[in-house]
Amino acid sequence: MTHPVSTQDERRPDRAALLIGVALGILGALVLLDAQSVRGGAYARIGPATFPTVIGAFLVILSVWTMISAWRGRFPEREPSDTAPVVWIVAGLALQLLLLHPAGFSIATGILFALTARAFGKRKLWISLPAGILFSLAIWLLFTQVLRLALPAGPLEQLFT
Known part of the structure; x- marks a missing residue:
């Protein structure tokens, strides 16, 4: 049948x-x-x-x-998407681009780190922002002092040069 x-x-x-x-x-x-x-x-x-x-x-x-x-129509059905995390990450990228030269690599990238962490659910910006800045400063020091590459330096980086 x-x-x-x-x-x-x-x-x-x-x-x-x-x-x-x-x-x-x-x-x-x-x-x-x-x-x-x-x-x-x-x-x-x-x-x-x-x-x-x-x-x-x-x-x-x-x-x-x-x-x-x-x-x-062979693609599987997609789950509904949550736009808030995308907005947090895009805002972090935009702020990094805007602040890279005036504020320096560490601060601009630390802000990107904190807003990306916020997108992934970490709500305590008062912890993730300083952590991001410290991680970014360590990366800046590695790249500029050890690898001798040029990254934008701001007031924080000026303390180390």
Whole structure:
């Protein structure tokens, strides 16, 4: 006995996955376009443009695969997302970008650390902020003193130079 196909089993195209597929395709096309402008290594079969070309082609293939799967509705149902953690992390990144040069690496990255910790559920900013600044200062000291790399220095870092 055959059972009629239920419309309940059929899923509509996943618009979010389609959008991700389009974005992957655009990114892949941009990588391929940029790989065309890479010069050098004409004497070798594998030159500086080889890997960007492979990555761009892979992104385009992944894009097509994602869009086909999205159109057929083969992606699993997603849980509802909570936007508050994303807002905390984006705010931390924005503040780090704004404060990196005026406040220095340690303070700006410590703020990013504290707001990211807040996004992951640590509500005590009065603990995570100083901890983040101390961790960031240790990283700044490692990079600038041991590895001799240049990172933005603010008033806190000036105490150590």
